[in-house]
Amino acid sequence: MTVRLAPTSAGGRQTSDVAIEPTPEVAGRGSIDVSGVGYRYPGAAAERQVIDDLSFSVRPGEFVCVVGPSGCGKTTLLKLLSGLVPAESGGIHVDGVPVQGPPSNLGFVFQDHARALLPWRNAVRNVEFGLEAAGVARKDRRELARQALRRVQLPDVENLYPAQMSGGMQQRLQIARALAATPSILLMDEPFAALDALTRFALEDALLEVWRELGLTVVFVTHDLDEAVYLADRVVVLRRGPARVVRELQVELDRPRDQGRTRAEPEFVALRYELFETIRAL
Amino acid sequence: MNMAGIVAGLRPYVLGLAGIAVLTAGWAVVAAAELLDGVPPPLEVFSALGEQLTGAELWRATGHTVAVTASATAIATVIGVLVGAAIGMSAMMDRLLGSTINTLRFVPPVALIPVVLLIMGFGSGSEIVVGTFAALWPVLLNVAAASREIKSRFEDMTRIQRLGPVRKLFSVYVPGTVAATITGVRVAAALALILVVAIEMLAVPAGLGHQVRFAGNALQLPTMYAYIVWTGCVGLLLNSVLQATERYLRRP
Amino acid sequence: MGRRDGSGMGHLANVLIRLVLPAALIGLWQVASTSGWVNPVFVPPPDRVARTGYEMLTGGDLIPAAAATTGRALLGLAIAIVIAVPAGLVFASSRLADGLTYPAREFFRALPTVTIVPALMVIVGPGESLSVLAVVFGAVWPILLGTILGVRETDRVLLDVARVHRLSARRAVVKIRLPAALPQIMTGIRISLAIALVIALVVEMMSGHGGLGSMVVEARSRFRNTEVFAIVAVIGVVGLVLNALMVRIERRTRHDVPA
Ligand SMILES: Nc1ncnc2c1ncn2[C@@H]1O[C@H](COP(=O)(O)OP(=O)(O)OP(=O)(O)O)[C@@H](O)[C@H]1O
Ligand SMILES: [Mg+2]
Numbered sequence: 001m002t003v004r005l006a007p008t009s010a011g012g013r014q015t016s017d018v019a020i021e022p023t024p025e026v027a028g029r030g031s032i033d034v035s036g037v038g039y040r041y042p043g044a045a046a047e048r049q050v051i052d053d054l055s056f057s058v059r060p061g062e063f064v065c066v067v068g069p070s071g072c073g074k075t076t077l078l079k080l081l082s083g084l085v086p087a088e089s090g091g092i093h094v095d096g097v098p099v100q101g102p103p104s105n106l107g108f109v110f111q112d113h114a115r116a117l118l119p120w121r122n123a124v125r126n127v128e129f130g131l132e133a134a135g136v137a138r139k140d141r142r143e144l145a146r147q148a149l150r151r152v153q154l155p156d157v158e159n160l161y162p163a164q165m166s167g168g169m170q171q172r173l174q175i176a177r178a179l180a181a182t183p184s185i186l187l188m189d190e191p192f193a194a195l196d197a198l199t200r201f202a203l204e205d206a207l208l209e210v211w212r213e214l215g216l217t218v219v220f221v222t223h224d225l226d227e228a229v230y231l232a233d234r235v236v237v238l239r240r241g242p243a244r245v246v247r248e249l250q251v252e253l254d255r256p257r258d259q260g261r262t263r264a265e266p267e268f269v270a271l272r273y274e275l276f277e278t279i280r281a282l
Numbered sequence: 283m284n285m286a287g288i289v290a291g292l293r294p295y296v297l298g299l300a301g302i303a304v305l306t307a308g309w310a311v312v313a314a315a316e317l318l319d320g321v322p323p324p325l326e327v328f329s330a331l332g333e334q335l336t337g338a339e340l341w342r343a344t345g346h347t348v349a350v351t352a353s354a355t356a357i358a359t360v361i362g363v364l365v366g367a368a369i370g371m372s373a374m375m376d377r378l379l380g381s382t383i384n385t386l387r388f389v390p391p392v393a394l395i396p397v398v399l400l401i402m403g404f405g406s407g408s409e410i411v412v413g414t415f416a417a418l419w420p421v422l423l424n425v426a427a428a429s430r431e432i433k434s435r436f437e438d439m440t441r442i443q444r445l446g447p448v449r450k451l452f453s454v455y456v457p458g459t460v461a462a463t464i465t466g467v468r469v470a471a472a473l474a475l476i477l478v479v480a481i482e483m484l485a486v487p488a489g490l491g492h493q494v495r496f497a498g499n500a501l502q503l504p505t506m507y508a509y510i511v512w513t514g515c516v517g518l519l520l521n522s523v524l525q526a527t528e529r530y531l532r533r534p
Numbered sequence: 535m536g537r538r539d540g541s542g543m544g545h546l547a548n549v550l551i552r553l554v555l556p557a558a559l560i561g562l563w564q565v566a567s568t569s570g571w572v573n574p575v576f577v578p579p580p581d582r583v584a585r586t587g588y589e590m591l592t593g594g595d596l597i598p599a600a601a602a603t604t605g606r607a608l609l610g611l612a613i614a615i616v617i618a619v620p621a622g623l624v625f626a627s628s629r630l631a632d633g634l635t636y637p638a639r640e641f642f643r644a645l646p647t648v649t650i651v652p653a654l655m656v657i658v659g660p661g662e663s664l665s666v667l668a669v670v671f672g673a674v675w676p677i678l679l680g681t682i683l684g685v686r687e688t689d690r691v692l693l694d695v696a697r698v699h700r701l702s703a704r705r706a707v708v709k710i711r712l713p714a715a716l717p718q719i720m721t722g723i724r725i726s727l728a729i730a731l732v733i734a735l736v737v738e739m740m741s742g743h744g745g746l747g748s749m750v751v752e753a754r755s756r757f758r759n760t761e762v763f764a765i766v767a768v769i770g771v772v773g774l775v776l777n778a779l780m781v782r783i784e785r786r787t788r789h790d791v792p793a
C-alpha cells in the first residue's frame with residue numbers, strides 16, 4: 001500500500017457532484033446517555049460482573065475516546081452502546097430513545113478488520129452491503145459507495161477483494177462501509193491498533209476530517225494514550241473489574257490538529273502525562 | 283449437578299432417540315401401507331438382524347470386510363506417509379511425482395475394479411488393491427501438506443539449532459505431521475470401506491457387500507435390509523473409533 | 535502441488551521432469567507385456583490399448599456411454615445440492631431439527647452408500663431413476679455436512695456485522711451465513727462429485743443399464759480385455775476432467791485467499 005497522509009487542509013481533497021451530506025434531520029442528532037449500566041456475560045464460568053454502575057454521556061458531534069486496561073470491558077461497552085448486547089441494569093439512550101437493538105443511525109467499525117469485511121465481496125460491494133442493509137435503492141448504491149470510498153481515500157480499489165488489501169486499506173474500507181449509510185454516530189473499537197505508525201497517522205487524520213465534515217458523534221476505543229489525546233475532545237478512562245469511569249479528561253487542543261505540531265505542543269504532552277499517571281495508578 | 287444441568291445433558295440423546303423413533307415409524311408406515319415395493323417392515327428386518335447376529339455367517343462376513351478394509355488402510359497409510367513426506371520435504375520429488383499423483387487421484391477407484399479383477403482374480407487381493415488405491419490419496423495429500431508446512435516454518439530453526447537429520451525427523455517432522463496423518467487415515471478408512479463393499483457386491487464372493495447382494499438376489503428382503511443396517515453400524519463404529527483416536531492425538 | 539518457474543527454459547524442464555514418471559510407467563508396462571513378464575492376454579500392452587481405444591472412440595458407443603454416465607452423476611449431484619443446502623441451513627439454525635436428525639445423519643454418512651443400491655433396485659427397478667436416486671442418496675451427505683459446518687462456524691464478528699446493520703434473520707442467512715459457508719459447501723460438493731461418479735458406475739456395473747459401467751462389465755464378460763483397459767482409461771479421463779472443472783469452479787468462488 002502507498003501510505004498517503006491525508007491532507008489536513010481542505011484544498012487537496014477530492015470533491016464530487018453529489019456529496020454525502022449530513023441530512024438536516026440527522027445533523028443535530030447523535031447524543032448518547034449511559035446511566036448506571038451493569039453487565040455480566042451470561043453463562044460465563046464465574047458470572048463475573050464485567051461492567052457495573054457505569055455512567056457517562058456524549059454530546060452530539062463530540063469525539064470521545066475511551067481508554068482503559070486490557071480486558072476491562074471496552075469492547076463490551078461498545079456492544080452495549082450499539083445494542084448488540086442488552087444491558088442488565090441501568091439505561092442506555094441514543095438521542096433520548098432507549099437502546100433495544102442496533103439503532104439505525106449508528107455505524108460500527110470493528111477491531112478485527114480481517115474478520116469484519118465480507119471476504120466474498122470486493123471493495124465496492126462491501127461498501128454497498130451497508131447501503132443494502134439500510135434499504136438504499138439499487139441504482140443509487142454504486143455511486144454512494146464510490147463516494148464513501150473516495151472519502152476514506154480509497155478511490156482505485158473498487159474491484160479488489162479484502163484478501164488482496166493491506167490492513168490499512170481494509171480498515172479504510174470498513175470505515176467507508178460504516179459511513180456509506182450516513183450514520184450520525186460512529187462507534188470504533190481499537191480500529192487502528194493493528195496498523196503501523198505511518199498508516200495509523202494517515203487514518204487518524206482521515207477520520208478527523210470525515211468527522212468534521214459530517215458532524216459525526218464518535219466513540220473511539222483505543223489502547224494508545226497518544227492517539228486518544230490526539231483525536232479526542234474528551235478522554236474517558238475506565239478501570240478494570242468491574243468497569244467504571246474513573247476520570248474524564250477534557251482535551252482543548254486546537255483543531256484542525258497536525259500530527260507533528262499538535263503532538264509537540266506542551267498541552268498535548270501534559271495531557272498525555274496526566275492520562276498515563278491516571279492509568280498507572282489504577 | 284443440578285436438575286436443569288442433567289436435563290440439558292440428556293437433551294441430545296432424547297432428541298436423537300426421538301428422531302430415530304420417528305424415522306422408524308415412518309419406515310413402518312411405508313412398509314405397512316405398501317407405499318414402496320419391496321420394503322419390509324422394520325420388525326421383520328430387526329428380527330432378521332437378530333437371527334444373523336446369532337449365526338456365524340454375519341460375523342464371518344464382518345470379519346472379512348473389516349480385515350480387508352484394515353489391510354487396505356494400513357498399506358495406504360504406509361505408502362501415503364512415505365510418498366507424502368517425500369514430496370512435502372523435497373521440491374525435487376514434488377516436481378517428479380506431483381503431477382502424476384494429481385492425475386491418478388482423480389481416477390474414480392471403481393474404474394480399477396475390472397482391471398484388477400482381470401489381473402488378480404476374484405480374491406481378497408483384488409479387494410485390498412482397490413481399497414488401497416482409494417485410501418491412498420487422503421493420507422498422502424495430508425502428509426504432503428503438513429510436512430511442506432512444517433518445512434517452511436521450521437527449516438531455518440532446525441538449521442540454527444544444528445539438528446541432525448534423525449533428530450529433525452523425530453523431534454520436528456513426526457510430531458508436526460501426526461495429527462494431519464490421522465485425519466487422512468480416518469477419511470482413508472471410510473473410502474476403503476466403500477470400495478471394499480462395492481467390489482464385494484460386484485465380484486468378490488465374500489464379506490458384507492456380497493451378503494447384501496446375495497440376499498437381494500435371493501429376494502430375502504428382510505435379510506438384505508438387516509445387512510444394510512449392520513454395514514452402517516460397522517461403518518459408524520469404524521468412524522467413531524478413528525474419530526476418538528484423532529481427538530486423542532490432537533488434544534493439546 | 536503447482537510451483538511456477540519463471541523462465542521459458544525452466545518451464546520446459548519442469549514439464550519434462552513431470553513427464554518422466556508417467557513415461558517410465560508406461561514404458562515399463564509396454565516392456566512387461568510385450569516381453570511376456572505378464573500375460574499379454576490379461577494385460578495388453580499400452581499401444582494396443584491406445585489403438586483399441588481410438589477405434590472405439592471414433593466408431594463405437596464409447597462417447598454416448600461416457601455422456602450417459604456423466605449425465606447421471608451430474609444430475610444426481612445437482613439434485614443432491616438442491617436438497618442438501620437448504621436442509622443444511624435448517625439443521626444449522628434449528629437446534630431441534632439438528633438434534634432430531636443427528637444420529638440418523640451420522641448413520642447414513644457412515645453407511646457405505648453402495649449397499650443401498652440392491653434395495654433401490656428392488657424398490658424402483660433398474661433404469662434411469664435407479665442411477666439418479668442412488669447418486670442422490672450417496673451425494674447428499676457430504677454437502678449436508680459441509681453446509682451445516684459452514685453455516686454454524688460463521689465468524690461471530692460477521693454475525694455482529696449483520697446485526698449492527700439491522701439485517702433480519704432471513705436476510706442475514708442470504709447475505710452472510712450462506713456466502714460465509716460457501717467454501718465449505720464447495721468442499722462438500724467436490725467430495726460428493728467423486729462419490730456420484732463412483733455410484734453411477736457401480737449402479738451401471740450392477741444393473742447393466744447402459745453407460746461406461748455396463749460397457750466395461752460386458753467387455754470383461756466377453757474376455758475383450760483390451761477394450762476393458764481402454765474403457766477404464768476413458769473412465770479415468772472423465773473423472774479427471776470433471777474434477778478439474780470442479781476445482782476451477784471452486785477456486786472462482788473463493789476470494790478469501792489471495793489469487
Ligand atoms: N463472550 C464472552 N463471554 C464471557 N466473557 C467475556 C466474553 N467477552 C469478553 N468477556 C470478558 O469480559 C471482560 C471484558 O472483555 P472486553 O472484550 O470487553 O475487554 P476489552 O477492554 O475490550 O479488552 P481488550 O482491550 O483486550 O480488547 C474480559 O474479562 C473478558 O474475559
Ligand atoms: Mg476489545
